[in-house]
Amino acid sequence: MSAMRLRIAYTKKEDAKFIAHLDLTRVFERAIRRAGIKMSYTEGFNPRPKISFGFALAVGTEGEREYVDIELDRDLELTEVLGRIQEQLPPGIRLLQGQFLTIGAKPLMAVLNAASYKMRVPMALPVQEERLQEAIKAWLARGHVTFSRYSKKGPTDKDIRPWVKSLKGEVHGDELVFELEVEIGNAGSVRPEEVLGSLRELENLPLDLDGLRVKRTGVHISYKGTKSSPFELLAE
Numbered sequence: 001m002s003a004m005r006l007r008i009a010y011t012k013k014e015d016a017k018f019i020a021h022l023d024l025t026r027v028f029e030r031a032i033r034r035a036g037i038k039m040s041y042t043e044g045f046n047p048r049p050k051i052s053f054g055f056a057l058a059v060g061t062e063g064e065r066e067y068v069d070i071e072l073d074r075d076l077e078l079t080e081v082l083g084r085i086q087e088q089l090p091p092g093i094r095l096l097q098g099q100f101l102t103i104g105a106k107p108l109m110a111v112l113n114a115a116s117y118k119m120r121v122p123m124a125l126p127v128q129e130e131r132l133q134e135a136i137k138a139w140l141a142r143g144h145v146t147f148s149r150y151s152k153k154g155p156t157d158k159d160i161r162p163w164v165k166s167l168k169g170e171v172h173g174d175e176l177v178f179e180l181e182v183e184i185g186n187a188g189s190v191r192p193e194e195v196l197g198s199l200r201e202l203e204n205l206p207l208d209l210d211g212l213r214v215k216r217t218g219v220h221i222s223y224k225g226t227k228s229s230p231f232e233l234l235a236e
Helices: 014-018 021-034 078-086 129-140 192-203 230-234
Strands: 004-012 051-053 062-072 095-100 114-122 146-151 154-159 164-172 175-183 213-223 226-228
Touching: 004 014, 004 078, 004 230, 014 062, 021 051, 021 062, 021 078, 078 095, 114 192, 129 164, 129 192, 146 192, 175 192, 213 230
Parallel strands: 062 213
Antiparallel strands: 004 062, 004 095, 051 062, 114 175, 114 213, 146 154, 164 175, 213 226
């Protein structure tokens, strides 16, 4: 039997949201090994399992639909593979869908180009719906939005406006709920907290960012105004 590449959609919620991206490979590798399923490994002095994820999810951010590609060293029945792996995964990681890849199927990092987020943030002062919509409209109308990122090398100014595809918001009780879609790629992206931080600074919205809760609702392929999953791409 020949090796098979498997694409899986999964959640990353509850305590699993605190698993760092680099540790996620070990989590899946251990689950697959305990399930009695053999993976394919790279060649060389330090062989590694052939597991590749979509774009990294920030620690502490929940993911409703993330993706991973895994290469198995032999052909197996799909539902059996998913069931056996699921039994070995920690709470918060639930397998949603799986599909074997055809020869020549592009990896996740080559096709995924957008991500959607839902953000809930308390108001430091009351904000009316009209005021919120004015602030969002003014922010989106800006040609450039400069935000300072800090690293070990010091602050670096970055124009985050080109990365934002859409931004919406509503008043829900004593908090604001935002829906954000951003471009992602090898050249980088923008963080949800950076968008809200600049919205607070530039449009004077009283946002209590210490209470911010972020959930990534999905990563997808965005093309000419439509969204599709990497599973739909395989069905073409």
